[in-house]
Amino acid sequence: MSGDSTRNRVRHQVVDHLERLQREGMWGLSVPAPRQEREPTVPPVDQAPESAVPDDVLPLASNTPPPPADRSLQPLEAEAHACVACRLHETRTKVVFGVGNPSARLMFIGEGPGRDEDLKGEPFVGRAGQLLTRIINAMGYEREDVYIANAVKCRPPQNRDPQADEVAACRHFLMGQVALIEPEIIVLLGRSAIGTVLDLHAPLSRLRGSFREWKGAQVMCTYHPAYLLRNASAKGMVWEDMKLVRDALAATAAD
Numbered sequence: 335m336s337g338d339s340t341r342n343r344v345r346h347q348v349v350d351h352l353e354r355l356q357r358e359g360m361w362g363l364s365v366p367a368p369r370q371e372r373e374p375t376v377p378p379v380d381q382a383p384e385s386a387v388p389d390d391v392l393p394l395a396s397n398t399p400p401p402p403a404d405r406s407l408q409p410l411e412a413e414a415h416a417c418v419a420c421r422l423h424e425t426r427t428k429v430v431f432g433v434g435n436p437s438a439r440l441m442f443i444g445e446g447p448g449r450d451e452d453l454k455g456e457p458f459v460g461r462a463g464q465l466l467t468r469i470i471n472a473m474g475y476e477r478e479d480v481y482i483a484n485a486v487k488c489r490p491p492q493n494r495d496p497q498a499d500e501v502a503a504c505r506h507f508l509m510g511q512v513a514l515i516e517p518e519i520i521v522l523l524g525r526s527a528i529g530t531v532l533d534l535h536a537p538l539s540r541l542r543g544s545f546r547e548w549k550g551a552q553v554m555c556t557y558h559p560a561y562l563l564r565n566a567s568a569k570g571m572v573w574e575d576m577k578l579v580r581d582a583l584a585a586t587a588a589d
């Protein structure tokens with residue numbers, strides 16, 4: 335028998351002996367039962383002690399105030415896009431709902447979309463609109479700071495004035511926009527917008543130049559930018575009106 339095989343036989347005998355001693359409890363070497371690995375259990379949120387639950391998964395307390403009412407313009411806009419309440423839907427390309435900051439302090443309201451607005455679906459984007467944008471910039475604002483809409487949301491054919499029944503059919507969209515935006519100041523651009531909102535039909539020269547109170551907002555009547563394109567001499571009067579608006583906004587911002 336070789337030396338290696340003798341050493342192996344002796345090693346096996348020693349191992350067998352030690353294992354027997356362990357099984358018999360000698361030296362306190364009782365062999366522990368195999369350890370069962372278990373998945374850690376996480377109590378459901380509603381059974382866990384409150385201190386163990388991160389704040390962000392605590393259920394809402396019953397006295398938590400409800401979230402603020404949805405003040406998004408989107409449902410109203412979606413309604414306008416599907417509207418067929420007056421004849422203007424027959425000839426429109428796009429509904430021109432409004433554009434700008436839905437929380438604006440300043441809102442401009444014009445008469446109705448023209449050809450460029452009808453094609454693009456955005457108010458005041460043609461030549462008159464570019465002039466309005468320059469006026470807004472001269473007041474110290476960007477177009478995105480204010481909200482711009484029209485009395486009717488679809489283009490009257492050949493740019494005629496919107497008719498009374500068309501204005502009446504569309505009025506709830508404008509009133510909804512004003513109610514949701516809650517502007518501090520509204521600028522009414524031209525006779526049609528003034529008639530729609532304030533039901534005033536006096537010459538603009540008598541209506542412009544001072545504020546009126548309407549539904550909690552200060553309202554300034556002034557000439558439509560399209561009128562300024564034809565009557566450059568009226569630009570000075572519009573700028574006087576816009577300076578009053580700018581100063582009123584600055585005064586309330588400083589309060």
Ligand code: SF4
Pocket residue numbers: 414417418419420421422423429486487488500503504
């Ligand atoms: S103008 Fe106003 S009321 Fe008439 S179809 Fe367009 S969205 Fe409707």
